[in-house]
Amino acid sequence: xxxxxxxxxxxxxxxxxxxxxxxxxxxxxxxxxxxxxxxxxxxxxxxxxxxxxxxxxxxxxxxxxxxxxxxxxxxxxxxxxxxxxxxxxxxxxxxxxxxxxxxxxxxxxxxxxxxxxxxxxxxxxxxxxxxxxxxxxxxxxxxxxxxxxxxxxxxxxxxxxxxxxxxxxxxxxxxxxxxxxxxxxxxxxxxxxxxxxxxxxxxxxxxxxxxxxxxxxxxxxxxxxxxxxxxxxxxxxxxxxxxxxxxxxxxxxxxxxxxxxxxxxxxxxxxxxxxxxxxxxxxxxxxxxxxxxxxxxxxxxxxxxxxxxxxxxxxxxxxxxxxxxxxxxxxxxxxxxxxxxxxxxxxxxxxxxxxxxxxxxxxxxxxxxxxxxxxxxxxxxxxxxxxxxxxxxxxxxxxxxxxxxxxxxxxxxxxxxxxxxxxxxxxxxxxxxxxxxxxxxxxxxxxxxxxxxxxxxxxxxxxxxxxxxxxxxxxxxxxxxxxxxxxxxxxxxxxxxxxxxxxxxxxxxxxxxxxxxxxxxxxxxxxxxxxxxxxxxxxxxxxxxxxxxxxxxxxxxxxxxxxxxxxxxxxxxxxxxxxxxxxxxxxxxxxxxxxxxxxxxxxxxxxxxxxxxxxxxxxxxxxxxxxxxxxxxxxxxxxxxxxxxxxxxxxxxxxxxxxxxx
Amino acid sequence: xxxxxxxxxxxxxxxxxxxxxxxxxxxxxxxxxxxxxxxxxxxxxxxxxxxxxxxxxxxxxxxxxxxxxxxxxxxxxxxxxxxxxxxxxxxxxxxxxxxxxxxxxxxxxxxxxxxxxxxxxxxxxxxxxxxxxxxxxxxxxxxxxxxxxxxxxxxxxxxxxxxxxxxxxxxxxxxxxxxxxxxxxxxxxxxxxxxxxxxxxxxxxxxxxxxxxxxxxxxxxxxxxxxxxxxxxxxxxxxxxxxxxxxxxxxxxxxxx
Numbered sequence: 001x002x003x004x005x006x007x008x009x010x011x012x013x014x015x016x017x018x019x020x021x022x023x024x025x026x027x028x029x030x031x032x033x034x035x036x037x038x039x040x041x042x043x044x045x046x047x048x049x050x051x052x053x054x055x056x057x058x059x060x061x062x063x064x065x066x067x068x069x070x071x072x073x074x075x076x077x078x079x080x081x082x083x084x085x086x087x088x089x090x091x092x093x094x095x096x097x098x099x100x101x102x103x104x105x106x107x108x109x110x111x112x113x114x115x116x117x118x119x120x121x122x123x124x125x126x127x128x129x130x131x132x133x134x135x136x137x138x139x140x141x142x143x144x145x146x147x148x149x150x151x152x153x154x155x156x157x158x159x160x161x162x163x164x165x166x167x168x169x170x171x172x173x174x175x176x177x178x179x180x181x182x183x184x185x186x187x188x189x190x191x192x193x194x195x196x197x198x199x200x201x202x203x204x205x206x207x208x209x210x211x212x213x214x215x216x217x218x219x220x221x222x223x224x225x226x227x228x229x230x231x232x233x234x235x236x237x238x239x240x241x242x243x244x245x246x247x248x249x250x251x252x253x254x255x256x257x258x259x260x261x262x263x264x265x266x267x268x269x270x271x272x273x274x275x276x277x278x279x280x281x282x283x284x285x286x287x288x289x290x291x292x293x294x295x296x297x298x299x300x301x302x303x304x305x306x307x308x309x310x311x312x313x314x315x316x317x318x319x320x321x322x323x324x325x326x327x328x329x330x331x332x333x334x335x336x337x338x339x340x341x342x343x344x345x346x347x348x349x350x351x352x353x354x355x356x357x358x359x360x361x362x363x364x365x366x367x368x369x370x371x372x373x374x375x376x377x378x379x380x381x382x383x384x385x386x387x388x389x390x391x392x393x394x395x396x397x398x399x400x401x402x403x404x405x406x407x408x409x410x411x412x413x414x415x416x417x418x419x420x421x422x423x424x425x426x427x428x429x430x431x432x433x434x435x436x437x438x439x440x441x442x443x444x445x446x447x448x449x450x451x452x453x454x455x456x457x458x459x460x461x462x463x464x465x466x467x468x469x470x471x472x473x474x475x476x477x478x479x480x481x482x483x484x485x486x487x488x489x490x491x492x493x494x495x496x497x498x499x500x501x502x503x504x505x506x507x508x509x510x511x512x513x514x515x516x517x518x519x520x521x522x523x524x525x526x527x528x529x530x531x532x533x534x535x536x537x538x539x540x541x542x543x544x545x546x547x548x549x550x551x552x553x554x555x556x557x558x559x560x561x562x563x564x565x566x567x568x569x570x571x572x573x574x575x576x577x578x579x580x581x582x583x584x585x586x587x588x589x590x591x592x593x594x595x596x597x598x599x600x601x602x603x604x605x606x607x608x609x610x611x612x613x614x615x616x617x618x619x620x621x622x623x624x625x626x627x628x629x630x631x632x633x634x635x636x637x638x639x640x641x642x643x644x645x646x647x648x649x650x651x652x653x654x655x656x657x658x659x660x661x662x
Numbered sequence: 663x664x665x666x667x668x669x670x671x672x673x674x675x676x677x678x679x680x681x682x683x684x685x686x687x688x689x690x691x692x693x694x695x696x697x698x699x700x701x702x703x704x705x706x707x708x709x710x711x712x713x714x715x716x717x718x719x720x721x722x723x724x725x726x727x728x729x730x731x732x733x734x735x736x737x738x739x740x741x742x743x744x745x746x747x748x749x750x751x752x753x754x755x756x757x758x759x760x761x762x763x764x765x766x767x768x769x770x771x772x773x774x775x776x777x778x779x780x781x782x783x784x785x786x787x788x789x790x791x792x793x794x795x796x797x798x799x800x801x802x803x804x805x806x807x808x809x810x811x812x813x814x815x816x817x818x819x820x821x822x823x824x825x826x827x828x829x830x831x832x833x834x835x836x837x838x839x840x841x842x843x844x845x846x847x848x849x850x851x852x853x854x855x856x857x858x859x860x861x862x863x864x865x866x867x868x869x870x871x872x873x874x875x876x877x878x879x880x881x882x883x884x885x886x887x888x889x890x891x892x893x894x895x896x897x898x899x900x901x902x903x904x905x906x907x908x909x910x911x912x913x914x915x916x917x918x919x
Contacts, residue, residue: 265853273853376850384850392674393694400677402692461692477853 003190004116007103009180010213011220021224028231035235036243039290042324046283051251062249071355075297078144079355081137088134089166092173095127121193128177128196135170138163152296158238165230172223174200179216183209241293245356248291251284252357258348258507258559260362262515263369263476274370274474275363278328281320285363289321291356298350298360303589303611308604309343313350313360316340320363333367339603341367342379345596346472347554347589368474378473379599386598387470391478394464395430396598405460407432407439411446415460416493422457424449425495427509427522429502430465431597431628437635438628441501444653445525451660452529452538456499462489468508473595480516483508487518498522501653503555503627504593510560524556526626526652530565533572541661542574548655549578549620551611551634552587553627566626566652573659578618588614590637592629608637616643623649663718663835667708667778668765668795669701669737671730672785686881687754688785697733700780703841706848707810708778709741714812719743721774725764727751731864738859739851745862750869757879758786762794767872769799776817777838781806792840802833806842 011017052058065071069083098115106112115123142163145155178200185191186205191198204212234240253259263273275281298313299305305312316336323330333341341364350360371377378384386396393401405415407428416425426449432442449456464482471479490498498520500506510522532538550570556562563584570577582588591607601607612634615623623638625631634649673679673693680689697705705722712718722742724730727750734745748764750756756764769777777796782789789805796803808828809820815835820828822842851859896903911918 265857268857372850373853376852378850381847387850392696393676398676400674400692401694402678477856 002116003118003120003193004113005120005180005184005190007099007107007115009184010216013103024224024228025231028228031232032234035232036240039235039240043283043286043290045278045324045328046281046286047279049282049284051253051284054254057254058250058252061252062246065249066246071357074353074355078141078295081140081144085134085137085141088130088132088137091130092127092134095123095130098123121190124190124193125195128194131170131173132196135167138166138170142167150296152299154294161233162238165226165233169223169226169230172219172226175219176216176223177201178204179212179219182207183212183216238293240290241356244287244291245293248288248357251287253359256511256514257561258346258361258511258555260365260471260512262480262512265477265480272370273373273476274368275366276331276333276370276374278320278323278330278332280332280370281363281366284359285320286324288356288358288363289317289324291358292317292321293356294318295355297353297355298358301349301353301586301588303345303347303349303591303607304343304604306588307607307610309339310337310603311340311343316364317358317360333371336367338371338377338379341371342599343603344594345554345589345591345607346594348558349554349586349589352558352585365472365474368472369476370474372474373476380602383473383595383599387473387475387478390465390467390470390482394482395434396465396469397430397434399434401464402461404428404433404463405458407442408446408458408460411443413446413456413458415462416457416495417460417462419457420493421455423455424457424497424499424528425490425493426456426458427466427498427500427505428458428463429500429505429628431632432501433463435628435632438631438651441628441631441651441653444651444657445501447657448529448538448653448660452532454532454537459486459489459493464489466502466505466508468504468512469595469598471508471512471595472593473598483513483516487513487516490518490520495520499525499528501525501628501651503553503560504629507555507559524560524562524626526556526566526569527562529656530568533569539661540569540573540656540659543659545574545576546622546655547576547578547620548622548624548650549580549615549618550583550652551580551590551615551623551625551630552584553625553630554587554589554593556626557587558585569652569656570624573656575624575655578620580614580618582614590625590627590630590633592633597629597632606637606640608633609641610637612637612641612643612647612649616641616647621646621648622655623647624652624655625649626652663711663715663775664773665708665711665718665720665776665778666769666772666774667701667704667720667722667737667742668791669705669722669724669733669780670698670783671695671724671726671733672698672783675784681884681886686884688884695729695733697736698780698783700782700784700841700843702780702848703843703845704778704780705737705740705742706846707839707841708776709849710846711776711810711812712741712743721746723748723765723768725750725753725761725869727753734864735856735859736851738862738864739856740849741855743862745864747864747866748869748872749866753869755881757877757881758788758790758794759879760873760875760877762791762798763875764869764872765791765795766798767874768867769795773836775835776812777801777836779838779840781840781842789840792838796838799838801836801838803838803840804831804833805840807839808842808844810839810845 069086072079072082102113102115145153145159174196177194177197181191181194181197181201182204186201234242272280294314296314302311302313319335323332323335344364346361348361389398390396393399428442431438446456464486467479467482498509503524506522506524529538533540550567552563567577588611589607590611623634625634631649631651638644638647638649674696677693682689708720712720720742721744722734722737723746724734725748731747734747738745779792793803793805804819806821807819808822811818816832817837818830818832819839820830822828896906
């Protein structure tokens, strides 16, 4: 027999069918276009922003991420279900397109029918399986949403309509196929190539052919109407994410991770800085709200949300959307609330996991900029004092700037002012310079460098805060001011290479400073030491056996993808690492980022204690970190959680220096 | 309302201090400079008053070398309208009487309704300049205020006394007040105000034009407190401790006759 089927079987392809079908389709797409056009007008309330540069790369990246569903698959359960559902539906859509191509073009124009033979068999079985998988996955997603009810997953009317519509479309599709097969294919070898349809056909086998034909025709029209309804509903329901989320992949920020706009503060035409009203945001900020499907993956990972602070990244994105669509004159800061804004640690877990490529962090930072630059407001007096001290003494701890290099006195490390001939400039940072506990990191690092034969210089009292905490708190003006002073000082000494023991300094000097005419290479010390170790210049022995757990700091991990080098060093020193459940890219913040190292934690419970408890669960004796902020927070967190007897926080430098091979 | 606020630039108190060559003051090297803490309250209160009373003008004044201009810009950014820098590299050699007379000489004939100063400076700490200026200009003065209210020409101020008791003092303008911790929380300058401050009037007057008196005090010597023996902890029964303590006070001090 011929392996094919008659397109429009039983329904017919007369004008009475084709005209209403194409008319409805046309109406559907006009409605779709209109619906989105209305939304585009809302996005346009935001500022211009160029996200169509490097277009070829953007398109390729977007197509790859959409087709592979890579971002969705970062979370196994619902991610796999969605991916399979997506591929199933995609195949069904491609199948329908192939039918259109044959029925409307190749057949009438060239008398070519390609949906025959082997190709048709493959076509048929692929679509059947695709439809089945789609139904099963949809069922799974339905059960998760309505029966398991994960916490934080809110159900709206939207969601029920979407599940219902998709389910109806898939089921009616199989009913149509089953009815047709019951009349034309039962008992033929072709039936095996539509296994799911065959099941439906067998169920209907007993029905009279006349009744089957009526059922087939009616269901065919119902299916058409459901699909038309679906297309029309896209811009008006969460279905819009088909377009908005896909487009968000296209419009993603392709700059360095953690990139902030370096404001032109001299701009006399600027009436305002930061974001207080809708027009202060870019179109992309408003568009992000439309790309959100309320999957809550960001909220689930937010350390502030996990410790009962009033911040939910998902909620902030949607509040912006609500303002844009419903109350465009509302004040953004008041809508989102200051407590929510100040709670953010800029850990980036939200933005990193978001399957819709939404940019949460910079919106929060732009609102902070407005509060600081335009209102002179801070989350507390202690923060205002710390920021003021960065201006007066070049460090937020409020210690005299002239004592910045006192830690180095006994180690023979000289400031560049005395001896500029060095292999590398060690940018120490405020905490390693002034904080008693963190000075141990600086001293350990010098010893490691000396052992590796590297001559290290420091800026000493000429070094100022890199500016990162004040920048993240919103004080762009002070940041640019201290940054400019540091840059001028460093350039004056013709420094060729910089190393730092603080990931915040590292991220700021290596990336943020690029906007301020600074391009000297900067490394975090773990990468620097790993290179020395690989070259055989840094010799590490094994020392006392130790099982530690290693904390990936946000600014070394998510911001800079440095996960391997520190672990390689620990392993080379004979340390056994017992990883926490939330490690590497899923690491949980210590709580000090976003300038919050300067602030008191008054809301909810302590983020540092939450993380220390996670570390204690590994039963390791030592909690190793790579950042002075993390070390400070873990010392406090261990005491607060009463774990200071069983878990010792240490910086990786302290561990390595104990295991230097003589 | 015409308002004058007098501020002084002092080293940040966390700095490590060294004596200068003459041994009469601290050395200027390795110091971070900032507005005197009490003067910050004065500036804040002056600006708040300006915001309360229509058509007010605030002049901020400081005596010192060129570096005080940086601090004066902060005062302008907080809301003062104009600045007067009295240029004097040797300001630290002058006693409170000379400093006050310079300010009073400037103030003469200018009909300021209110003058705000800090209650004392964090370096010299004499606490005298504000009151001396008021006396020289024939104005009533209220010192160490922790609360300030102004209504139709009348000032109502609170002063904190020993034991936390507060006294309420009222007077009418023109007057002078010196400001204490607790009066207000000085604002952080906003960026637009920082930018505007760059363009505000900042006059420079050489000190010789205003200094018409001689000092009445001279700093003979400045030195660090001598390191003496450590503290002594007495332990035991209360009765015994009391006897021990009385014996020590009699023998080693002049407290008990």
